[in-house]
Amino acid sequence: MSESTNNAAPEREAQDGRYNPAEIEPKWQARWDADPALYAAEPPASGKPKFYCLEMLPYPSGQLHMGHVRNYAIGDALARFMWMRGHNVLHPMGWDAFGLPAENAALKNHTPPREWTLGNIADMRKQMRRMGLSYDWATEVTTCLPEYYRWNQWIFLKMVEAGLAYRKSSKVNWCPACATVLANEQVVGGCCWRHEDILVEQRELEQWFLRITKYADELLDGLDAMPGWPDKVRTMQRNWIGRSEGTHVDFRVAATANTPAITVFTTRVDTIFGATSIQLAPEHALVKDWVKTDAELARAVDEMIAQQKAAREAGDIGNIEKHGVSTGKQAVNPFNGEMLPIWVANYILADYGTGAIMSVPAHDERDFEFAQKYGLPVKRVIAPSLDGEEQALPYTGEAEAVLIESGEWSGEPCLEAQEKMGRFAEEGGIGKRTTTYRLKDWGVSRQRYWGTPIPMVYCAQHGIQPVPEAQLPVLLPEAVEITQQGGSPLGNVPEFVNTTCPVCGGAARRETDTMDTFVDSSWYFYRYTDAKNAAAPFDPEKAKYWFPIDQYIGGVEHAILHLIYSRFWTKVMRDIGLIENSEPAARLFTQGMVIKDGAKMSKSKGNVVSPDDMIARYGADATRMYALFAAPPDRDLEWQEDGVAGVSRFLARVWTLVDEHKKALRQEYTPSEPTAAALAAGRDLTRTLHQTIGKITQELEGRWHFNTCVAALMKLVNECYAARDVLAGARDGEVAAWSQTLHMLPLLLAPFAPFLAQELWTELGQEGSLVRHPWPMADAELARETEAEIPVQVNGKLVVVVKVAADADEDTLKQAASADERVAARLAGRTVVKTIVVKGKLVNLVVK
C-alpha cells in the first residue's frame, strides 16, 4: 500500500499503537484451536438449560462465500450470547459432502471426488476457524464418509421394512446436464435446480421412492403449530403439499358392459347437475384402450401428448391453448341419469386427481373456455341466492351461494351440499369423499457415482432384496471412472455390481443408483448429538436431550426442499422409535441474500466479494460485524466495502479507548475528589451504558435486529469519546463509571467481534474466556432518564421541544408547554379546544 520505501518504517512504528486485527485475530485463533473444550457441549448433568443452535451445513465447494459468512455470523452471535447467558450450547458444523460438483471436478481435473471433497473441507474448515466461529469440531459430520452414510442405508432399510421405501416405474424428471433423475422439488420453472437454463425432460424409469405422501396431512397440519417458523416458509410448504378436499364420483360409460366406470375428482360436487361433459387426460387408461380401435382418436391423442410434453419442458404448461377431441362415447351422470359426451382434453393432467374431470362450464373458468370453443352446453346450477339476480358466467362463488335446478338439493347452500352430496355418493356406492395432494412421493434414485449406494440387491430368483443390516455399509468403491452417460458410473464396476443374493446365496446384482443428496441433509443434525457412534445413527437419549433444535438458521432457498424433507425424515425416525419429537426445529430463521451492485453475487456477473479478501484487509471481526450491521438479518444485504472499513474504524476506536485506559491504569497517581461535572458525566455515561446493555439483550433475545445492536454500541462509544476529556483525561476526577463502562465494552462486543472482545478483556487484566463469562445485566434504575425532551405541537405541528423532568405529570407538562413564548405566539387570538398530553411523550394543543 505504501508508495515508497521511505514511508515503510514510520508506518510500521505507527501500527504498534493501533488496532491491528492481523495480529490479534490469529493469536486468539491459535489459542482457541488448542482448546477443544472451549466450545464443547456439556452432558445433561451440567444442569444448565440446553440450547441447540444450528446453521445449515454447507456444500464443500472449496470456498466460503458471503452468504455463508452472514449465516454463520448470525448463528455465532446467538451461540456466544447463549453461552454467556449460562446455557449449555450445542453449536456444531458439518459438510453436505456428496453431490455432483465433485464428479464434475473429477472430470475436469482428474481428481477423485473423495480427494477433491476432503481437500475442500480442510480448506473451508480453516476459513471458518479464521473467522472465529465457535463450533465444536469434535461433533463434525461429513456426509460422504461411510461412518455417516451407512446410517442413510440403515434408515433406508427400515423404510423398506415399513413400506415407506418402494420401487416403481414412472415418469420422472431427467436433467440431461446432470445425467440423472431429479425430484419434483428439484425442478424449478421447468428447469434443473442446478442448471437454470437446462430444460428438464420426462423419462419413464424404475426408481426408488420414499412415501412422503403418507405424512402429507401431518406435514400440513403441523405447520399450524409452528409459530417459530416464518409465515413465508409455512405458506410455501402449504402450497407445495397442496391438499384439496373433494369427492370421487363414478360415471358409468354408456352402452358398454366391461368398461370400468370413469372416476372423476372434483372439489365442487355441488355443481354436478351442471356437468355437460366428461374430460379425460390424454394419458388416461381408458383412452389408451380406445385409441387401439380408433386411428383418428389415436392421432389426436398423440398430438396432445406431444404438445403437453413440449409445453411442460418450456415451463409453459399453464398457457397452452385448450383443445380436445370427442371420443364419441357417453357417460351417465349418477346423480340425474343425464348422458354426457366423453372428450379427451389437453388441459387435463394425468398425474393429478384421477386424470378425469366432470366439466361444469357454468361454474369453472377452464371448463367455460373449453365449452365456448366447442359449443358445449352451459348449464347454470349455482346462484348467489335463491331469488337470484343473474350472475355473469362462469360464476365460481361458493361460500354464500346456493344450488338451483339440482333436484332435491336445490336451495342448499353450496358448502353444505358438498358434504351431503358426498355422503349420498358414498351411500349409493357411486363415489367417495376424498383428499388429493399436489405433493408426490420423493424419488430418491440418482444415476450418479458420488452419493450413498442404495443397499438393495436384485436376484433372478428372489427379486429385490435388502442388503442384510450386518453387511452395512455398502461401501462406495474408489477409483471409479466418472461418466455422465449411460446410467450410473457404478454400473461399470463389476466388483461392486456382482454380489450374492442374501436369500439363496446365488449370483445377484447390486442396485447401482445412489441416493439423492437431500437424504444426507435430512437428518444430519441428529448425528451431531452423537457423531462418533459406531453402533447406531445416534443414542436416542442424547437426541432426546438436545431436540428440538432451538434455533435453525439458513437461506430461504431451502424452504421447500431441505426443510420439508427434514420434517418428513423426523416423523419417520419418530415412528421407528429413534426419537420422540415430531418436528426437527422449534424456531427457524431464514436470512436474506447477500447482493452486490443490486444483484446476487455470481462469477458470471463478476460481482463476487471474497471473504478471504475482506478478512485479509479488515479482519474477521470487522467482516462479521459488517454482515450484521449493514441490514437486519432477514433482509437482503448490499455489500459495500466502504461499510466494512467503517466498522473496522469503529473497532479501532474501541481498541484505542481501552488501550489508553490500560496505559492510564499503569501510571501511578492519587485521585482527588471528582468534580461535579465529572460526576454528572459519569452518571450520564452509566445511563447510556445500561440502556445499551438493555437494548442489545432485548435484540438477542428475540427481535434479532443486530444492525441496531451495533448502532447502539457505536453510540455508546461515541459518548465515551465525548466524555473522555472529563472522565479519563482529568486526573483529579477519576470516576468509577469510566472504568466500569470500558470493562463492559468487551462483554457487549463478544457476540459480534469475538477476537477484539477477548483481546480487550485480557488487556484489561481480566481472566478467562468471554464465552463462559456471564452476560451483563441492565440495571433499569441506572438506565432511567431523569430528564425528558417533550415536543409541543399546536394542531399536530411541532412548535418547540421543552425540557422537563422525566416523570413530570400532566399538569406540569401542560404548564411547561403553554409557558413557552413561541407556543404562546401560536395561541394568540385562538381558543384551545382540546389538550392532548401523553406522559413522557408529547403535548398537542388543538386550537380554533
Next chain:
RNA sequence: GCCCGAGUGGUGAAAUCGGCAGACACAGCGGACUUAAAAUCCGUAGCCCUUCAGUGGGUGUGGGGGUUCAAGUCCCCCCUCGGGCACCA
C-alpha cells in the same frame, strides 16, 4: 391469475405499542493536527424557498383517498420491485 414480502435522504438503514421521521454508519462538505499527505479527532448535513446573517417558512416515508388531536405505522384503492405457486379440477 392466486398467495406472500418489500418500497423512507446521494447510499446502507432507524423509528419495537399510532406520538419530534432520518438514530447509527457510508459517501460528501468544513475545521483541527501536519511542511504536506495519510491516519486521527471535532463539526456539518432530507429537500425547496427565505434572510447580509442569526433566522424564518414550506415540504417530505411509491401514488391517491380515509380514520385520528396526531399516520412511515391503522383502513380502502392503485403503482413498482422481489419471491413462491400456477390448466391442481
